[in-house]
Amino acid sequence: TMILNDGTVEKPMLGRYQVEKELGKGAMGVVYLGKDPKISRVVAIKTMALSQEFEEDELEEVKARFFREAETAGRLNHPNIVTIYDAGEEHDLAYIAMEFLKGKDLAPFTKPEQLLPVDKVMDIVIKVAEALDYAHGHQVVHRDIKPANIMYEADTGNVKVTDFGIARITDSSKTKTGMVLGTPSYMSPEQLAGKKVDGRSDLFSLGVMLYQLSTGHLPFTGDSMATLMYKIANEAHAGAQTVNPALPDCLAAIIDRMLEKDPEKRYQHGTEVAAVLRACLESGARA
Numbered sequence: 467t468m469i470l471n472d473g474t475v476e477k478p479m480l481g482r483y484q485v486e487k488e489l490g491k492g493a494m495g496v497v498y499l500g501k502d503p504k505i506s507r508v509v510a511i512k513t514m515a516l517s518q519e520f521e522e523d524e525l526e527e528v529k530a531r532f533f534r535e536a537e538t539a540g541r542l543n544h545p546n547i548v549t550i551y552d553a554g555e556e557h558d559l560a561y562i563a564m565e566f567l568k569g570k571d572l573a574p575f576t577k578p579e580q581l582l583p584v585d586k587v588m589d590i591v592i593k594v595a596e597a598l599d600y601a602h603g604h605q606v607v608h609r610d611i612k613p614a615n616i617m618y619e620a621d622t623g624n625v626k627v628t629d630f631g632i633a634r635i636t637d638s639s640k641t642k643t644g645m646v647l648g649t650p651s652y653m654s655p656e657q658l659a660g661k662k663v664d665g666r667s668d669l670f671s672l673g674v675m676l677y678q679l680s681t682g683h684l685p686f687t688g689d690s691m692a693t694l695m696y697k698i699a700n701e702a703h704a705g706a707q708t709v710n711p712a713l714p715d716c717l718a719a720i721i722d723r724m725l726e727k728d729p730e731k732r733y734q735h736g737t738e739v740a741a742v743l744r745a746c747l748e749s750g751a752r753a
Contacts, residue, residue: 480511480561481554500563502551509551510566513559532560538606539630546597548617548628567626572613572675578682584713587679588747590618592740593625594672599736602665606630609663611671612652613678650691651684655699655727666729669739673724673732680717681709685725699727716746 477484483500489510490497500511520528536553539562543549549565572590575582582590594616601608608615608630617626650658654670657663677685685703688694703725706718720742726732733739 480513480556480559481552481563483509483511483552483563485511495559499566502563507551508566509563511561511563513561515558516560517558529555529560535630536562542601542604542606542630544597544600546593546625546627547601547630548626564628565626567617567619567628569617569619569624569626571628572616572618572679575618576613576678576682581682582679584680584717585747586623587676588717588743589623590616590625591672591676591679592743592747594627594675595669595736595739595743597625597627597736598665598668598672599740601627601630602668602736607663607665608668608671609657610652611668611675613675616675650694650698651686653698654729656729658695658698664729665736666732666734669724669732669736670726670729672739673721676724677703677706677721680713680721681706683709714746714749716742716749720746 477486479485480498480500482502482504484503486499486501486508488496489499495513495515498511498513500509501507502509514532516525516528516532533553536550540550540553548567550562551565552563554561554563574580575587581587594611598608598611608627610629611627615627615629617628618624652671652674654663654667657667674685677683685706686694686697686701688697706721707713707715720739724732724739733742
């Protein structure tokens, strides 16, 4: 913030946006509340200090990927996907300006004592599944579906998927700080194995999230990365009803199929997931 001679404060700018205040720290860097002064639109600005994270020889490639991903995400236009307005680079920061959301992410609702009612959970996951189906139809795989990347407004029931492509930006890169993007607990066996992933990998991650929002526990845990990876690849999860006996049978069965190790055995499309969850909801499954 700069103080001008007449005592007024000039707000720092990122591209054409005035930076109003810091909203928090994301996986990649600081997130700011910003404003487009021309049209008074309030935005969230995700920043990434690329030069701090990456070695010189990788920087150009990472930057190119950053803008490619922002462009890809920017083409997605769906009521349950956060709208991207703009991307740019300034003061050594790469940034993406996007729709500012009032809600909170779903992470707090994974704690056993803070679980949402099961019908709400199903409703949220139906919306995420439809958003993913739309993205996959546009050849965009999210790669990092987890509760922290889903925004939820409790009073309106509004659901938005955020951070499309962010995991991809740092995908093949060795970052200086060794940050791992993508959260191993939610990754599909094929993603952990470093194979080429398609939309069915996102549906596995969505299954992990559905399990966690329904039970307050992760289906796979390990005290080391190696143990966790081994379990995801080889071991069956404990049935959701063994953790939360109140869950409807249809929901437990849907989760089991979403968590199949072999992508061919899972639901193949987000619309399928949405349809079976809807049928489960309508069968009067209320916990």
